[in-house]
Amino acid sequence: MRPTRDVTVTYQMTGLAGVPPQDMRMAFSPSTGKQRIDPPGGVGWMLIDRQANSAVMVMDAQRATMAMPPSAVAAMTQDVPAGATFTRKGSATVAGTACTEWDMAAGEARGTSCITDDGVLLRTVxxxxxxxxxxxxxxxxxxxxxxxxxxxxxxxxTAMQAPAGVPGAAGAPTPR
Structure with missing residues (x-):
């Protein structure tokens, strides 16, 4: 579930409790190991560095950044959950791009994902x-x-300190 070539994907998110459908954009660069996530709402964006196993929230309006704790980084990288099993379901086309559908089970979690041959996640339910x-x-x-x-x-x-209570939060604001 990691793209093997540079790609930018716009996703529509649905099913979040009480939230209307929202768009999210992701850009992947396998050669640098970096991924950018522009979530709904435009408050900021995330920069994930897979090679450094780090992530930072970038808030352009405040000209500030906030390092994310390792647990948050792991959740954002779209890695396969430990112990997950996959069963090939079939083929589909999403946003004009062919993909293979897979049923996935990991503990109590269940889902179906459609992934291209070059590792781009096109749909997950x-x-x-x-x-x-x-x-x-x-x-x-x-x-x-x-x-x-x-x-x-x-x-x-400016690097900002994560709010109190966020696991892994440490350090004071320092210029970057």
Whole structure:
């Protein structure tokens, strides 16, 4: 579930309790090991560095960054959960791109994902133990070089300390 070539994907998220469908954009650069996530709402964006196993929230309006704790990094990298089993289900086309559908089970979690041959997640539908169904489906897939500036924290941003109670929070604000 890691792209093998540069790609930018726009996803539509549905099924979040009380939240209307929302768009999220992700850009992947396997050569640098970096991934950018632009979540709904435009409050900021995440920069994940898989090679360094780190992630930072970037808030452009405040010209600030906040390092994410390791547990949050693990949840954002879309790695396969330990002990997960996969069963090939069939083929599909999502956002004009062919993919293979897989049923996945990991503990009580269940879901179906459609993944391209080059590792791009195009659709995932998961059912939580409480029965809630969450869907993330690509609406646009664009292969091609990801601008390195989109995968770099702008200079001059200030590193902020994570709020109290966030696991792994440490350090005081320092200029970057």
């Amino acid at each position: 998961s059912t939580a133990p409480n029965g809630a169904v969450v869907r993330m489906e690509a609406t646009q897939v664009s292969y091609g070089s990801v601008d390195s500036a989109r995968l770099t924290v702008p200079s001059g941003y």
